[in-house]
Amino acid sequence: MSLIRHGTPLFRKTSFAFFAAGFNTFAILYSTQPLLPVFSEEFKVSPAISSLSLSITTIILAISLIIFGSLSEVWGRKPVMSISMVASSVLCILAAFSPDFTTLLVFRTLLGITLAGLPAIAMAYLGEEMDARSLGVAMGLYISGNAIGGVFGRVFSGIVADWLNWQFAMAAIGVLGLISAIIFTLNLRSSEQFGSEAMHAGTLVSSMVSHLKDPGLRYLFGIGFIIMAGNVAIFNYMGYALTEPPYNLSQALVSWLFIVMIIGMYSSIWAGRRVEKFGRQKMLLISLLISFTGLLISLEGSLFSKVLALTLYAFGFFASQTVATSWVSARALQHKSQASSLYLFLYYVGSSIGGTLGGFFWSGFGWIGVAGMIAVFLMIGFWCARGLAKVERYRVAEVEAASAKENKHFGKS
Incomplete structure (x- = not known):
């Protein structure tokens, strides 16, 4: 094998x-x-x-x-x-x-x-x-x-x-x-390294509960929710905005705008490489800020601004996603695959809620309403990133304290 x-x-x-x-x-x-x-x-x-x-x-x-x-x-x-x-x-x-x-x-x-x-x-x-x-x-x-x-x-x-x-x-x-x-x-x-196992519901539930008790993972799950909610909303309703006056673009032209998401293949690598240099928290904040900048630009009326806004938002979204997913894997000490599944669960729930909720804001307030909703999501993302930084500092302090205690014990010995 x-x-x-x-x-x-x-x-x-x-x-x-x-x-x-x-x-x-x-x-x-x-x-x-x-x-x-x-x-x-x-x-x-x-x-x-x-x-x-x-x-x-x-x-x-x-x-x-x-x-x-x-x-x-x-x-x-x-x-x-x-x-x-x-x-x-x-x-x-x-x-x-x-x-x-x-x-x-x-x-x-x-x-x-x-x-x-x-x-x-x-x-x-x-x-x-x-x-x-x-x-x-x-x-x-x-x-x-x-x-x-x-x-x-x-x-x-x-x-x-x-x-x-x-x-x-x-x-x-x-x-x-x-x-x-x-x-x-x-x-x-066919799998050669895999051996089938009987399902044990108790183990599955207990490990899931342990993930949800971890405040750091909860913040990361929240970030997955908000970044996907905002991403789906901005692309869902930009299509409506650009097929209406003053743009009146055809469905074919509007569809070409989704090509900007190819930039995610670059921004994911860009963020991943810089995590080692600047740290996860700083890169997450930078990535969210790039998306927020794109959202602000979307409020300007020209077609160029709309395209630039989508490009920046997509860049920040994929960078945020890269940082958050790698952080989940690093944060979960056991049952990493289940922690990733929980992250993806909230990620796709965010897609559903953001995608549909944005429709009510579009019908009631137009693009300014959709942008306002996404802005709230991103502000929650900044709050989660800040909370995550505090939790990480607390974990580092705990590890250092435990290490110092252990060294002191060996010193006495």
């Missing part, structure tokens, strides 16, 4: 498989985001109701992440991921034939369940099967697949919906998903 090493044919096949998997999952998940104005017009629903086509998927995905992570301990890694990808692709195709908005929401709810099968397990598989020195490269390729899939799903669906219709766009993404699922299944070897 050998580990997978960088530079080998098996590494290339595995990385290709997970790139395809990330592409599949995030293209399907975010394919409806640029279509919200289209759904509002075609189904005669408000922006807040239209946003449920994304929000309901992410909230169900959040809940399902914890379930699938536990199921994979019993059923194995590859079977759950493969079934998840095929089922998600088929549901995406079926959703394209929805005769009304309620039916569309039913399919998007089911997608929230099936899509969770991949992100809940992918990191566990890579962590088990990859050689430690090769893990960083493999994880980077997987996350690149996530980013490119998310951008592709948004841009492609918006452009095709403008040229043809949203049904064709969604069906095409589902077909591409099936192709990705086939690539994944054919290229990924």
